[in-house]
Amino acid sequence: MDRAILSGGRAFSAFLFDMDGTLLSSVIAAERVWARWASGHGLDIDAFLPTIHGVRAIDTVRRWVPPGFDAEAEASKVTLAEIEDIDGIAQIAGAEAFLSSLPENRWGIVTSAPRALARRRLEAVGLPAPAVLITADDVTNGKPHPDCYRLAAQTLGFDASDCLVFEDAPAGISAGEQAGASVLVIRATHMHPLETAHPGIDDYDGLRVSVDADGSMRLHISND
Missing domain, CATH: 3.40.50.1000 (HAD superfamily/HAD-like)
Known part of the structure; x- marks a missing residue:
């Protein structure tokens, strides 16, 4: 050290x-938004939320959604929701x-x-x-x-x-x-x-x- x-x-x-x-x-707001997204995709929220911090939304989406999803569009949806939700x-x-x-x-x-x-x-x-x-x-x-x-x-x-x-x-x-x-x-x-x-x-x-x-x-x- x-x-x-x-x-x-x-x-x-x-x-x-x-x-x-x-x-x-921003952890409370971010996890609130991402939990909604994860729930909509049938993900295990407890396993998912620790992976969102410190990385780009697009990289999180690509890591978790299966092939065939429009990752850019999904990441944009999450970003717009985060811009709207600043409570806390x-x-x-x-x-x-x-x-x-x-x-x-x-x-x-x-x-x-x-x-x-x-x-x-x-x-x-x-x-x-x-x-x-x-x-x-x-x-x-x-x-x-x-x-x-x-x-x-x-x-x-x-x-x-x-x-x-x-x-x-x-x-x-x-x-x-x-x-x-x-x-x-x-x-x-x-x-x-x-x-x-x-x-x-x-x-x-x-x-x-x-x-x-x-x-x-x-x-x-x-x-x-």
């Missing part, structure tokens, strides 16, 4: 944030204040949600949409593939190996790892412990950033 990440011992060129489960909690969505504690403390050109959001859904959820909880917002619409291969994090880092003008990825789900953690980035796990929405070698925090309360002369950033927790 790289404890230097949380003690100011490591500087990063940029921060890359997952959205759902990392900056905001909330910020992760301290997220807005932390994002507001970051230099504008040094962070981005990398989400498995389509762009319309990402903007809807960010707006619903009052979080800013960054200039760099990489969504399911921007990559061919979604998480756990590293393409999304590499694209975000490149768009910001940095190499992924110089970035810190904030993630909550195994698929996103794997994407960050494969991109060559360092990873910080956000545990706010975890109902069960997640086995990982990466450092983690419960939320953003007590987390602050300092900026070096070259614009790179260091993390500090309040008890450092």
